[in-house]
Each structure stands twice: as structure tokens, then as C-alpha cells.
Amino acid sequence: VLGFPFIFRGALDVRATDINMEMKLAAAHALADLAKEDVPDSVLKAYGLDQLRFGPDYIIPKPLDARVLMWVAPAVAKAAMESGVARRELDLEAYLDELAARIGAGYQIMRSMQAKAKEAPKRVVFAEGEQPKIIRAAHALLSQGIATPILLGREAVIQAQCQELGLDSLPTVVDPNQSEKRRGYAQNFYEQRQRKGVTATLARDLMRQPNYFGPMMVKQGDADAFVSGLTYNYPEVLRPALQVVGSQPDRGKVSGVYLMLVQGRPYFFSDATVNIDPDAETLATIAINAADVAKRFDVEPRIAMLSFSNFGSTRHAQSEKVRQATEIVKARRPDLVVDGEMQADVAVVPELMAQHYPFSAVKDANVLIFPDLAAANTAYKLLNRLGGAETIGPILVGMGRPVHVLETGADVVDIVNVATLAVVDAQFNS
Numbered sequence: 001v002l003g004f005p006f007i008f009r010g011a012l013d014v015r016a017t018d019i020n021m022e023m024k025l026a027a028a029h030a031l032a033d034l035a036k037e038d039v040p041d042s043v044l045k046a047y048g049l050d051q052l053r054f055g056p057d058y059i060i061p062k063p064l065d066a067r068v069l070m071w072v073a074p075a076v077a078k079a080a081m082e083s084g085v086a087r088r089e090l091d092l093e094a095y096l097d098e099l100a101a102r103i104g105a106g107y108q109i110m111r112s113m114q115a116k117a118k119e120a121p122k123r124v125v126f127a128e129g130e131q132p133k134i135i136r137a138a139h140a141l142l143s144q145g146i147a148t149p150i151l152l153g154r155e156a157v158i159q160a161q162c163q164e165l166g167l168d169s170l171p172t173v174v175d176p177n178q179s180e181k182r183r184g185y186a187q188n189f190y191e192q193r194q195r196k197g198v199t200a201t202l203a204r205d206l207m208r209q210p211n212y213f214g215p216m217m218v219k220q221g222d223a224d225a226f227v228s229g230l231t232y233n234y235p236e237v238l239r240p241a242l243q244v245v246g247s248q249p250d251r252g253k254v255s256g257v258y259l260m261l262v263q264g265r266p267y268f269f270s271d272a273t274v275n276i277d278p279d280a281e282t283l284a285t286i287a288i289n290a291a292d293v294a295k296r297f298d299v300e301p302r303i304a305m306l307s308f309s310n311f312g313s314t315r316h317a318q319s320e321k322v323r324q325a326t327e328i329v330k331a332r333r334p335d336l337v338v339d340g341e342m343q344a345d346v347a348v349v350p351e352l353m354a355q356h357y358p359f360s361a362v363k364d365a366n367v368l369i370f371p372d373l374a375a376a377n378t379a380y381k382l383l384n385r386l387g388g389a390e391t392i393g394p395i396l397v398g399m400g401r402p403v404h405v406l407e408t409g410a411d412v413v414d415i416v417n418v419a420t421l422a423v424v425d426a427q428f429n430s
């Protein structure tokens with residue numbers, strides 16, 4: 001199951017005339033190398049295991065490990081080309097993209113984001129540096145050249161975890177309680193918030209907490225991006241970060257975007273993470289933030305401002321708010337294609353729009369702006385859990401410096417993804 005399909009995939013893709021020893025050896029080496037990599041949580045779950053590490057009980061990858069395709073097929077194709085049995089020459093990078101698309105649109109998108117991140121890796125500081133999942137993610141980020149991770153926590157604890165996990169290299173560790181920078185950070189925070197109820201003593205206490213210390217590292221230029229949230233509730237990460245780095249002056253409000261992949265098609269949902277009951281002005285900012293995220297993924301945004309009403313069909317303060325927000329977006333960003341208020345089905349079914357509202361500027365929307373947090377959060381979770389959509393994010397937009405919040409209990413692959421997006425965000429901001 002491990003060799004057959006993937007050796008043939010590589011052999012067929014280069015139209016090989018033979019499957020020679022070089023190709024078989026390449027497949028064997030690829031499998032051996034993959035077995036030494038960190039095993040994704042999805043594979044562990046599929047086999048009901050807590051951990052899997054290269055050793056006497058695990059010497060070859062598991063058949064349900066989707067990465068086998070990405071490792072074996074290109075190795076075989078390369079060996080075929082080098083040993084002269086290929087009738088077709090492949091660009092291996094383009095071939096890897098093609099294979100990634102077979103695994104899923106989310107995998108393919110994150111591969112291209114990883115390539116962007118690798119062009120200029122940034123320092124990403126993690127609040128929860130003692131957590132095994134964070135250490136595994138940090139190791140993956142470092143070994144793949146996506147980021148230079150900085151783990152906040154006690155060095156001895158992290159070292160012991162690394163040993164336990166069988167990881168050879170130790171990422172940079174900073175212990176807020178031992179750091180010589182803490183006093184300076186506390187003074188900075190005190191000066192910034194002394195008229196907002198923060199005393200010098202409180203500032204010193206707060207800087208012992210990773211969710212204050214980490215954003216302050218980014219603010220002071222000692223790191224480029226901050227990631228936290230694996231073990232915290234969302235507000236516990238967001239509130240300190242907002243106090244330390246604030247929001248970008250030109251955006252005003254911070255909001256969160258999820259990239260939802262529905263049958264391979266991208267949709268950007270917002271705001272499912274930050275603003276509980278946005279007013280029209282905030283809703284307009286949410287829409288603009290989300291459209292800018294879509295552009296960062298090379299998607300041309302078509303924004304639908306969602307409601308229970310279609311273009312004035314139900315007059316109510318809630319639909320009026322969405323209509324006003326639409327007008328504000330149009331005034332603030334005439335370059336954007338936006339319309340509303342409209343119902344979700346009208347937004348995503350072009351035939352419905354064409355039949356009933358042919359005057360609308362938006363057809364087949366791909367940026368969906370929900371009237372409040374309850375609607376957005378519920379919609380993305382249902383689409384993910386019942387609709388089987390792949391989810392990338394949350395992507396936080398509008399923070400004064402790159403700060404990104406993980407979902408509680410996120411898997412290692414999600415942590416790597418959010419950190420990758422944080423690196424791209426930091427590149428964008430630098």
C-alpha cells in the first residue's frame with residue numbers, strides 16, 4: 001500500500017519506460033526519510049494513537065499518511081528522469097503543486113503560503129512554548145525553513161519535552177521570568193497605559209505573563225510575530241495583545257477571517273472571531289479587512305454583506321445596519337466590488353441573483369460578511385463540521401503588529417499553518 005500506488009504515480013507522470021532499481025531505491029529512501037518526520041495528528045487519530053516516533057515500533061510511514069504521495073511520487077519521478085527512463089521531463093516544483101492539489105485545496109494553498117514564507121522567514125514567538133504540540137510545530141517550522149521560532153517558557157522544561165519527543169534540535173527559548181528585557185518591557189507598557197489604570201507594579205506583574213511578554217517582544221522588535229491560544233480562550237490572548245500592540249491606525253478595528261474551502265473553492269468568512277455586535281462602521285471595516293485578506297491569497301474579492309433581508313425586503317434596524325455598512329464600504333473603498341444587504345443563498349447562487357436582483361454589483365460572492373459574531377461563528381463551524389469544508393485560520397487582520405490566535409486545542413498542522421500565515425503577515429508589514 002505504501003510503495004505500489006506512489007511508485008506508479010511517479011513513474012506514470014514521467015511516462016517511464018521501466019521501473020528500475022534507481023526508482024525503487026528512491027522510493028525506499030523517501031519512505032525512510034518521511035518516517036523520521038513528525039507524524040501529523042490526523043494520522044495519529046486515524047490509528048487511535050497518542051504518539052508515533054521513528055524507532056523499533058515505527059520504521060515506515062502509515063498507509064493513511066497523505067504525505068506519502070508528496071514524498072514518494074516526486075522522488076520516483078526524479079530518479080526516472082535522472083536514470084534516463086523518463087519520456088517526459090517534469091518541473092519538480094510544479095509537479096509538487098499538482099500533487100498537493102490532489103490532496104486538497106487547503107493543502108495546496110498552504111503549500112504556496114509556505115513557499116512565500118520561506119522566501120524571508122521571520123521570528124515567530126509562541127506564548128505556550130512548553131506545550132508539546134507547540135514544540136513539535138516549532139520543530140517543523142524550523143526544519144522546513146518557514147520561520148525561526150522562539151518559545152516562551154522554562155528552558156529545562158522545554159529541553160525535557162524535546163528529549164521526550166525525540167527532537168534533536170532545541171529552538172530558541174526565552175523565559176519571561178528570567179529575561180533581562182522584562183523590566184524595560186514593563187516600563188514601556190507602564191508609560192503606554194499609565195492613564196488607563198496600569199500602575200508600575202501591575203505592569204511588572206503583567207510582563208511575567210506570556211500573553212503580554214510575547215506581543216511586547218514584537219512591539220520592541222525582538223520578534224516579528226506572536227502566536228498563542230492553544231490553551232487559552234480567545235479573549236485571554238486578544239485583550240493583552242490589543243493593549244500592547246493596538247490596532248493599525250488606518251484600519252481602526254481588528255477582525256478575524258476564516259478561509260473556507262468548499263469543494264475546492266475559496267470563501268472568506270468574517271468576522272467569526274473578534275467583534276461581538278459590530279455597528280455599521282465596524283462592519284464596513286470588517287468587510288474591507290476581509291477583502292484585503294482575499295487579495296493576499298490572490299483572490300479577487302466580491303463582497304456580500306449578509307442579512308436575513310434582500311435589498312430592503314425586510315425593514316428592520318438589523319438589516320438597515322448592514323445596508324449602511326455597505327454604503328460605508330462603497331464610499332471608503334470604491335475599488336471594491338460590494339453589495340447588500342442580501343441573504344446568503346442569493347450571495348452564493350449567481351442564478352438566484354441574476355433572476356431576482358439583476359441590478360446587483362455582486363454575483364457569486366466569495367467574501368461573506370456576517371451581521372454579527374454569533375452568525376459568523378455559527379456559520380463557519382457548521383460548514384466545517386456538517387458541510388465538510390476545509391478551514392484555514394483564523395487570520396487576524398488590523399492588529400498593530402502581527403499577532404495570530406490559535407483555536408483552543410489546535411492540531412500541530414493548524415499551528416504550523418497559523419505560524420506560516422503569521423510569517424507572511426510579518427513580511428507584508430515589514
Ligand SMILES: CC(C)(COP(=O)(O)OP(=O)(O)OC[C@H]1O[C@@H](n2cnc3c(N)ncnc32)[C@H](O)[C@@H]1OP(=O)(O)O)[C@@H](O)C(=O)NCCC(=O)NCCS
Binds near residue numbers: 234236255274275276
Ligand atoms: C476582543 C475582545 C477580547 C475585546 O474585549 P474588550 O472587553 O473590548 O477589551 P477591552 O475593553 O479591555 O479592550 C482592550 C483594548 O482593545 C481595544 N479593542 C477592543 N476591541 C477591539 C477591536 N475589535 N479592534 C481594535 N481594538 C479593539 C479597546 O478599545 C481597548 O483599547 P484601550 O484599552 O487601549 O482603550 C472582546 O471583544 C471579545 O471577547 N470578543 C469575542 C471573542 C470571542 O469569544 N470569539 C469567539 C471565539 S473564537
